[in-house]
Amino acid sequence: MTDFDTAPPAALSPDPLSAARALDAADPLAAFRSRFAGIDDGSSAVTAYFDGNSLGRPTRASIDRIQRFLVEGWGDRLIRGWDEEWMELPFAIGDDLGRAALGAAAGQTFIGDSTTVLLYKLARAAVDSLPERSEIVLDTDNFPTDRYLLDGIARERGLRLVWIEADTEAGVTAEQVAAVVGPQTALVVLSHVAYRSGFLADLHTITRIVHDAGALVLWDLCHSAGSVPVELDAADVDLAVGCTYKYLNGGPGSPAFGYVNARLIPHISQPIQGWMGARDVFLMGPEYVPADSIRRFLSGTPPIVGMLAMRDTIAMIEEAGIAAVRAKSVALTEFAVALADEWLTPLGVTLASPRDPERRGGHITLSHPAMREVTALLWQRDVIPDYRDPDGLRVGLSPLSTGFEEVCTGMAAVRDALGELTHD
Numbered sequence: 476m477t478d479f480d481t482a483p484p485a486a487l488s489p490d491p492l493s494a495a496r497a498l499d500a501a502d503p504l505a506a507f508r509s510r511f512a513g514i515d516d517g518s519s520a521v522t523a524y525f526d527g528n529s530l531g532r533p534t535r536a537s538i539d540r541i542q543r544f545l546v547e548g549w550g551d552r553l554i555r556g557w558d559e560e561w562m563e564l565p566f567a568i569g570d571d572l573g574r575a576a577l578g579a580a581a582g583q584t585f586i587g588d589s590t591t592v593l594l595y596k597l598a599r600a601a602v603d604s605l606p607e608r609s610e611i612v613l614d615t616d617n618f619p620t621d622r623y624l625l626d627g628i629a630r631e632r633g634l635r636l637v638w639i640e641a642d643t644e645a646g647v648t649a650e651q652v653a654a655v656v657g658p659q660t661a662l663v664v665l666s667h668v669a670y671r672s673g674f675l676a677d678l679h680t681i682t683r684i685v686h687d688a689g690a691l692v693l694w695d696l697c698h699s700a701g702s703v704p705v706e707l708d709a710a711d712v713d714l715a716v717g718c719t720y721k722y723l724n725g726g727p728g729s730p731a732f733g734y735v736n737a738r739l740i741p742h743i744s745q746p747i748q749g750w751m752g753a754r755d756v757f758l759m760g761p762e763y764v765p766a767d768s769i770r771r772f773l774s775g776t777p778p779i780v781g782m783l784a785m786r787d788t789i790a791m792i793e794e795a796g797i798a799a800v801r802a803k804s805v806a807l808t809e810f811a812v813a814l815a816d817e818w819l820t821p822l823g824v825t826l827a828s829p830r831d832p833e834r835r836g837g838h839i840t841l842s843h844p845a846m847r848e849v850t851a852l853l854w855q856r857d858v859i860p861d862y863r864d865p866d867g868l869r870v871g872l873s874p875l876s877t878g879f880e881e882v883c884t885g886m887a888a889v890r891d892a893l894g895e896l897t898h899d
Contacts, residue, residue, distance in 0.1 A: 491814060495883035498810065504795055504803050507875040510534055510787075511724075514876065523885025525860035528698055528838045528871025531724035534791070537784035544783055556779075562756075565777045566769060568786060572723070572732055575793035577696070577715070578706035583737050585769050586782045590697060590718045590731040591620050592747070594664075596772060597714045597733060598628055600743040601662045601691045608661035608690070609634055612652070616641035618670045621695055625664060634661070643865070644827045644840075646674025652681050656688035663690060667705065668698035668836030671863050673808075673828045675703065675836050679710045686711070691739075697721065700732070701788065702804045702837035702874060704797045707734055714739070722837065722873055725785035730778045740769060749774030791875055803874040804837045810879055811839055811870050814886040819843075822893050827867050838871040841889070849892045858888040 499505055508514050511532045513521065524532065548556055565586040572586075573579030587593055602611065613625050615638055629636050637660070639651045646669040656663060663685045668675050678694060685692040693714040699705055701722025707715055715734040719725035735743070744765060750756060751773040754764045765771035792800055809832055815824060819841060827842040829835045843849070846868040850860055861869050868889065872882065893899075 498879040527873025536787040660690040
C-alpha cells in the first residue's frame with residue numbers, strides 16, 4: 476500500500492470539511508470503507524461512529540460468510556464439519572491473525588474463550604510455572620477485568636499484588652516497571668494500549684526488563700490488535716491475550732485470542748483442563764494428558780459461529796498491511812486532535828491522551844465535566860462515542876472503516892452538543 480501522509484493540515488480554518496475531504500481523497504485505504512455494512516449505501520442511521528475501539532462495524536463479507544455457513548457449513552455438512560474444518564479453525568484463524576497483525580509465527584496463537592477466561596488461563600499458567608516467586612505486578616489503571624482477575628488469582632495462590640500507580644492520562648512506563656520488578660516477581664500484566672487514555676506502552680523495552688528480572692510478562696492487546704503493529708516474536712513476549720470485537724470486527728462477544736511463545740508451550744499448564752486440550756481429543760481416557768501443541772490451551776468446544784466474522788477483517792489487514800493501517804490510524808487521531816484543539820479547547824476541553832502520536836494507540840480521550848451528558852446527547856443524534864470516567868469522551872477511530880469527513884462531522888457534533896449544554 477502507498478504510504479499515508481499522517482500530518483494533518485497546518486490550518487483547518489476556515490474550512491475543516493474541505494480539509495477532511497482532501498484527506499479522504501488522498502487516503503490509500505479509502506476503498507476498504509465500502510467493504511463495511513452501513514457505509515456508503517445509506518443503510519446506517521449513524522452519522523459518525525467513534526466507538527470502533529469498543530465494537531467494530533460488521534463487514535459485508537462476514538454477513539455473507541455467516542449466512543453461507545448456516546446454510547452450507549452447518550446446515551449441509553452438519554457434524555461432518557468438525558472433521559472437515561472446525562476442529563482446526565481456532566488454530567487456522569490464530570495463525571492468520573498472528574501473521575497479519577501480531578508478528579507471531581504459526582503455532583502460537585489460538586482463538587478460544589472470552590478475554591477474561593483466557594487471561595485467567597494464561598496468568599495462572601504463568602504464576603504456577605514459577606512457584607518459588609510470590610508477586611504479580613500490575614497497574615492501577617488497567618482494565619477492570621485484568622485487575623479483578625489478578626486479585627482473584629493472588630488470593631487463590633497466596634501471592635502478593637504489586638501496584639504501579641498509572642497516570643490516567645498517560646500509562647505505564649518502562650522506568651516504572653524497572654522500579655518494581657525483582658527476584659520475587661512471577662508475572663507482570665499490562666495493557667499494550669491503555670483503555671482510557673490510549674497510551675501506547677513500550678512493549679519491547681518492558682518485556683526485556685521483565686525478563687532481566689527472571690519473570691514472565693502477559694500483554695493485554697485488546698486495544699492494539701488490528702490498529703497498532705504488535706511484534707510478539709521479535710520482542711520475545713511470553714504471553715498475550717486480546718479481544719476480537721474491536722478492530723478485528725468479530726462481532727458482539729466474539730471469542731478472544733491467546734498467544735503463547737513457542738518456547739513456553741511444553742512447559743506451562745493451563746488450569747481449565749477440558750477435553751479439547753487433550754493430546755488425543757477423542758480417546759476420552761480416564762486421565763487428562765495435555766496436547767503437545769498450542770491446542771493444550773483450549774478447554775471446551777470452540778465457538779465456531781462466533782469466530783467466523785473476524786476472518787474477513789484479518790484478511791483485510793493482511794491485504795492492506797498493518798503498517799499502512801497504523802499510518803491511517805495515526806492520521807485519523809492527529810486530525811481529531813487538531814479539530815479538538817481548534818473547536819473544543821476554547822470550550823474548556825483538554826486532551827486526556829498523549830499528544831505524541833508515537834505514544835498513542837487508535838483512540839483519544841477528551842476531558843470535560845459535561846462529557847457524560849454530551850455522550851448521551853450525541854447518541855440521540857446518531858453520533859456514537861463512548862464515555863469513561865473521569866469526565867472522558869473517548870473517540871475510537873477504526874482505520875479501515877472510518878473516514879476523515881466522518882471524523883469532521885462527529886467532532887462538529889461534539890462541539891455543538893457541548894456548547895448547548897454549557898450555554899457557550
